[in-house]
Amino acid sequence: MTTLGRVAVYLVFALAAYAAVGAVVAGLRRDRRVMRSVRNAFAAAFVSALVAIAALEYGLVTNDYSLSVVFEHTSRNLPLVYKMTSLWASQEGSLLLWLTVLTGAAGIVMYQNRHRNRELVPWVAAVLGGIAVFFAGLAAFVSSPFAHVPGAVPADGSGLDPSLQNPYMAAHPPMLYLGYVSMAVPFAFAMGALITRRTDARWLVSVRRWTLVSWTALGIGMLLGAHWAYVEIGWGGYWAWDPVESAALMPWLAATAFLHSVMVQEKKGMLKVWNMVLVIAAFSLCIFGDFLTRSGVVQSVHSFVQSAVGPWLLGFLAVVLAASISLLIVRLPTLRADHKLESVVSREATFLFNNLLLLALAFAVLWGVVFPILSEAARGVRATVATPYYDFFLVIFGLPLLALTGIGPLIAWRRASPGSLWRTFRWPVISGLAGGAFLALLGLGSSPAGLTALSLCVFVTVTIGMEFARGTAARRAIAGGSWPRALRDLVNRNRRRYGGYVVHLAIVLLVVGVTASSAYSSVDEANLGVGQSMRIDGYTLRNTGLFQRRGPNYRLEYVRLQVYKGGKPDGILEPGLRQYDTGQVGNEVDIRSSLLTGTDLYSILQAPDRNGSGVSVKVLVNPAVGLVWLAGVVFALGALITIWPDPREARQLARRYGELLARSEA
Amino acid sequence: MSPRPRLVVALVVGSLLAVFLAYQALFNSGTLLVSVAQLRSDADGAAQKRVTLTGTVVRASRTSDPMRFVLRDESSAQTVAVSYRGSVPDAFKTSRRVIVTGRLENGVFVAQPDSLLTKCPSKYSSGGS
Numbered sequence: 001m002t003t004l005g006r007v008a009v010y011l012v013f014a015l016a017a018y019a020a021v022g023a024v025v026a027g028l029r030r031d032r033r034v035m036r037s038v039r040n041a042f043a044a045a046f047v048s049a050l051v052a053i054a055a056l057e058y059g060l061v062t063n064d065y066s067l068s069v070v071f072e073h074t075s076r077n078l079p080l081v082y083k084m085t086s087l088w089a090s091q092e093g094s095l096l097l098w099l100t101v102l103t104g105a106a107g108i109v110m111y112q113n114r115h116r117n118r119e120l121v122p123w124v125a126a127v128l129g130g131i132a133v134f135f136a137g138l139a140a141f142v143s144s145p146f147a148h149v150p151g152a153v154p155a156d157g158s159g160l161d162p163s164l165q166n167p168y169m170a171a172h173p174p175m176l177y178l179g180y181v182s183m184a185v186p187f188a189f190a191m192g193a194l195i196t197r198r199t200d201a202r203w204l205v206s207v208r209r210w211t212l213v214s215w216t217a218l219g220i221g222m223l224l225g226a227h228w229a230y231v232e233i234g235w236g237g238y239w240a241w242d243p244v245e246s247a248a249l250m251p252w253l254a255a256t257a258f259l260h261s262v263m264v265q266e267k268k269g270m271l272k273v274w275n276m277v278l279v280i281a282a283f284s285l286c287i288f289g290d291f292l293t294r295s296g297v298v299q300s301v302h303s304f305v306q307s308a309v310g311p312w313l314l315g316f317l318a319v320v321l322a323a324s325i326s327l328l329i330v331r332l333p334t335l336r337a338d339h340k341l342e343s344v345v346s347r348e349a350t351f352l353f354n355n356l357l358l359l360a361l362a363f364a365v366l367w368g369v370v371f372p373i374l375s376e377a378a379r380g381v382r383a384t385v386a387t388p389y390y391d392f393f394l395v396i397f398g399l400p401l402l403a404l405t406g407i408g409p410l411i412a413w414r415r416a417s418p419g420s421l422w423r424t425f426r427w428p429v430i431s432g433l434a435g436g437a438f439l440a441l442l443g444l445g446s447s448p449a450g451l452t453a454l455s456l457c458v459f460v461t462v463t464i465g466m467e468f469a470r471g472t473a474a475r476r477a478i479a480g481g482s483w484p485r486a487l488r489d490l491v492n493r494n495r496r497r498y499g500g501y502v503v504h505l506a507i508v509l510l511v512v513g514v515t516a517s518s519a520y521s522s523v524d525e526a527n528l529g530v531g532q533s534m535r536i537d538g539y540t541l542r543n544t545g546l547f548q549r550r551g552p553n554y555r556l557e558y559v560r561l562q563v564y565k566g567g568k569p570d571g572i573l574e575p576g577l578r579q580y581d582t583g584q585v586g587n588e589v590d591i592r593s594s595l596l597t598g599t600d601l602y603s604i605l606q607a608p609d610r611n612g613s614g615v616s617v618k619v620l621v622n623p624a625v626g627l628v629w630l631a632g633v634v635f636a637l638g639a640l641i642t643i644w645p646d647p648r649e650a651r652q653l654a655r656r657y658g659e660l661l662a663r664s665e666a
Numbered sequence: 667m668s669p670r671p672r673l674v675v676a677l678v679v680g681s682l683l684a685v686f687l688a689y690q691a692l693f694n695s696g697t698l699l700v701s702v703a704q705l706r707s708d709a710d711g712a713a714q715k716r717v718t719l720t721g722t723v724v725r726a727s728r729t730s731d732p733m734r735f736v737l738r739d740e741s742s743a744q745t746v747a748v749s750y751r752g753s754v755p756d757a758f759k760t761s762r763r764v765i766v767t768g769r770l771e772n773g774v775f776v777a778q779p780d781s782l783l784t785k786c787p788s789k790y791s792s793g794g795s
């Protein structure tokens with residue numbers, strides 16, 4: 001099986017190289033037969049990558065400890081499902097996953113465009129092939145997943161880190177990989193458009209769904225990671241500005257900017273250079289994110305020892321940046337805007353400002369991530385920035401961004417008159433102000449930034465609500481029928497727009513959840529002997545005793561806390577500590593969520609009672625944190641609405657770009 | 667009177683940049699990142715201010731409050747005692763490399779609550795926070 005796997009990896013490399021070279025030939029000669037062969041090469045590369053994965057999975061499942069990947073990340077007593085997911089616990093294995101997704105995506109792109117974009121696709125294939133060659137080369141020659149353990153075959157593996165033995169391990173990393181890898185498709189199309197000088201909006205139309213898939217996967221992947229951290233890692237939070245979290249956030253921000261500015265180019269033929277810059281930035285940040293996780297250049301919870309692929313990834317990033325930026329500069333003359341920005345009070349301008357803010361935020365995050373390296377280079381000392389730095393920029397760039405979320409979709413294209421602004425925004429503005437005043441009366445003025453964020457959320461929610469109400473009423477006036485039916489028709493007839501509003505709603509939920517749970521949370525710690533109690537935010541928690549239980553490979557010590565609210569018993573919390581037989585200690589937090597308010601009572605056992613001073617517990621009250629997870633669900637729903645195939649949209653595009661389709665059918 | 671769009675866009679870009687630079691200049695020069703040896707030798711005044719310390723855990727007891735552990739330099743035999751309160755990451759144990767923020771007081775590194783991070787033992791592992 002090992003030999004089969006190794007051969008499969010070499011085969012992926014060879015096929016990707018063939019596809020890349022063949023695609024260039026097909027592009028230069030406009031040869032459709034060669035192109036067909038390139039298409040088949042991608043399909044074959046995908047199958048080979050699957051075979052390689054299957055071979056490694058076979059090794060993992062059958063405890064083949066002669067393979068160093070298997071030896072280092074599993075052990076005999078590991079449950080089967082974690083043996084399987086430990087494929088991506090190792091860098092070598094995750095490289096295989098990366099390759100499979102990349103070749104699979106390339107195969108789908110080739111199939112989707114077999115009758116479309118005839119001029120563009122060979123160059124798209126060449127770029128995707130080039131990227132696949134690089135990653136296949138890493139797996140084949142630099143960091144082989146099928147390397148053997150030196151010496152005799154060990155009897156048992158060294159085991160998987162306990163924190164990775166978790167169901168989220170099955171979902172969070174693959175989701176992020178899907179996001180990182182599929183960003184290669186918009187990038188490849190952008191490069192293809194530049195090479196062929198076909199820089200009108202067609203390439204954007206072709207990659208819209210791919211960008212959405214990548215962006216959705218990154219977003220959901222991040223939220224899954226946040227939830228994992230919240231319920232398992234156990235410090236009471238869900239986001240710690242770890243460099244590797246930032247690594248996923250940066251391309252997501254760039255992709256968000258891209259998704260918005262694309263609309264300006266489609267409608268107005270503006271921001272063409274800008275869109276190219278955004279695609280290059282998004283893809284480069286994906287590679288950079290991959291580099292961060294693997295290289296150990298920055299201190300992070302995720303990545304640590306220098307690995308062989310680090311310098312290669314950095315080199316690849318340099319090549320990607322140099323090549324794409326020089327291509328962009330050479331092709332600048334083809335990227336003239338069709339229109340000028342007429343007024344700063346227009347939808348174009350609003351989208352531009354939204355883009356600037358998103359990029360500014362991404363840049364601030366990037367600066368924070370590479371700060372240790374920069375400071376070492378500039379001042380000779382390593383220094384890091386911490387949470388306050390990131391929080392500052394999140395507030396200062398994020399709040400205007402949130403305001404634009406409400407303004408952008410409603411403001412007129414070209415130029416909005418003061419009168420129309422007043423008519424459009426009077427109710428949202430009045431509601432936002434009234435909401436803010438009401439919340440201030442409730443005492444939420446303790447955090448000015450929090451109060452501003454919540455008021456803006458009211459503003460945005462009202463604009464979205466008005467859009468749905470107005471659209472549904474208009475629909476019903478035209479077609480009649482019931483309200484729900486009119487609403488469904490409305491969304492169906494313009495998925496992009498109303499799906500977008502649903503995503504905006506998710507952002508509002510996320511902001512409310514993050515604001516409430518960070519700006520208005522309470523924390524307290526106490527040493528509690530049996531019978532003693534502590535109070536926090538209207539809750540009273542009484543220690544009713546310390547207990548022990550044996551698990552399969554650990555001993556659990558937990559304290560039973562009786563919760564009272566308003567003098568009445570209100571459930572039990574049992575935070576504990578797992579003492580693994582290997583000597584490791586694991587937190588076992590206990591969280592009680594209120595479905596109604598989304599507020600969590602979060603308890604951590606910090607130290608059991610060993611010298612009679614009582615157990616050390618930490619308790620947090622995180623208001624509305626449930627909204628963060630709800631936001632993830634709404635986000636996925638909104639994204640799904642916009643991604644879902646839409647025959648009406650396809651017909652419209654065919655009409656608009658009919659000449660292109662007609663030519664390629666010929 | 668309509669403002670010229672280009673000018674306004676330039677002003678917006680300028681002000682974003684200004685906010686960024688002002689923050690860097692006013693608040694932030696980062697927290698120094700030092701090894702145990704650098705802390706001991708007071709490199710760059712590391713022993714006099716708040717720093718982020720990295721090292722390997724050699725002795726740890728979770729029973730005392732605040733918790734105590736000893737960090738050893740990664741390339742020499744120098745050590746420093748650390749006093750810490752707050753949540754302890756799952757992967758914390760002796761021989762692990764950790765990162766912790768605080769300052770040196772009377773020879774003991776007094777850590778900020780909840781500032782302890784464990785560096786992962788595996789060559790590469792994804793996931794978690």
